[in-house]
Amino acid sequence: QPLLACDDTGSGWAGLRQLVELRPQVVKLDRALVSGVDQDPTRRALVSGLRHFTTEIGALLLAEGIETVEELDPLVALGVDLGQGYLLGVPMPLTESAHRQAVAAEMAAAAEVAVS
Numbered sequence: 001q002p003l004l005a006c007d008d009t010g011s012g013w014a015g016l017r018q019l020v021e022l023r024p025q026v027v028k029l030d031r032a033l034v035s036g037v038d039q040d041p042t043r044r045a046l047v048s049g050l051r052h053f054t055t056e057i058g059a060l061l062l063a064e065g066i067e068t069v070e071e072l073d074p075l076v077a078l079g080v081d082l083g084q085g086y087l088l089g090v091p092m093p094l095t096e097s098a099h100r101q102a103v104a105a106e107m108a109a110a111a112e113v114a115v116s
Contacts, residue, residue, distance in 0.1 A: 005062075019053070027054050029080070031065030038070040044078065051079050 005026035006018050019027065027050060037043045047063075054061040063075045066085030075083060092100075 023057060024059055026060045026062055028062045028064050034063045034065050034071055038074050044074055047075065047078050047080065
């Protein structure tokens with residue numbers, strides 16, 4: 001079943017109105033909120049508020065554009081559910097991603113056999 005996501009949340013009033021009207025299952029924090037979240041208490045407060053909101057409506061909170069460990073740490077501490085960005089992995093074709101997942105699964109199975 002497809003999920004409804006609101007993209008670029010925090011980039012303006014229209015995004016907040018969309019959250020109320022669409023009631024998405026995934027709320028994606030705009031990169032503008034993620035960038036510098038480690039140094040800006042106002043950004044952290046807004047992320048915290050959006051985390052509370054997503055919990056109340058039963059949605060997941062996703063942070064876009066995580067590029068540094070310094071940005072990642074407060075997002076994890078604030079309870080953000082999901083993340084994407086260059087720190088976590090560079091964009092790639094889906095076929096390459098599927099290939100990497102298959103290789104990782106084979107390696108995990110081989111490691112499991114070696115431990116047995």
